[in-house]
Amino acid sequence: MATYPAKDYSALRGLSGITDEQIEVHLKLYNGYVTRTNALLETLAQTDPSTSAYQELKRRLGWEFNGMRLHEYYFDNLSAGGSGSLAGSAFAAKAAEQYGSVENWQKDFLSTAKAPGIGWTICYLDPANGGLINFWVTEHEQGHPAGLIPVLVCDVFEHAFAVYRKPTDRAPYLDDFFANINWDVVNQRLG
Ligand SMILES: [Fe+2]
Structure with a gap:
């Protein structure tokens, strides 16, 4: 089964205002979403789909998966001090x-x-x-x-x-x- 690798944001440091410690804590939280998404998918693969337990795990998948993916969109659209320009884009x-x-x-x-x-x-x-x-x-x-x-x-x-x-x-x-x-x-x- 395919798993989702945690993306490497170790270069995302030195932001304006937002401290490195803040980013480190936030990345730890992001990594938790990746780990739990993979674990949840593995558990689902081993669970009887006809059970209510399976359905509850499916309900939780929206939380964990989006928690992973939205953080990737967020960190990807940040860079120290900003990049490119809004004006004229x-x-x-x-x-x-x-x-x-x-x-x-x-x-x-x-x-x-x-x-x-x-x-x-x-x-x-x-x-x-x-x-x-x-x-x-x-x-x-x-x-x-x-x-x-x-x-x-x-x-x-x-x-x-x-x-x-x-x-x-x-x-x-x-x-x-x-x-x-x-x-x-x-x-x-x-x-
Ligand atoms: Fe977050």
């Missing part, structure tokens, strides 16, 4: 087309990311109309729009910033997030 053009201006898109993204609760804020590309749309995802698995492609992924669980900031400091953490976005990766995801 294909992403900026699409954001302006959909939201009137890049500033309006960012306002929408930040407002979404400040929603009470734990989860993710994700800007998706909708292949059906070529547009961008920001979504709130609760925990790891609730609220993903079907068939859309994640383009910019922001972890807004408190564990993403609680090592170096207070749990109430989501707004300044979001400023730190924006200071470290790898816009080259974001633009590549547009295809």
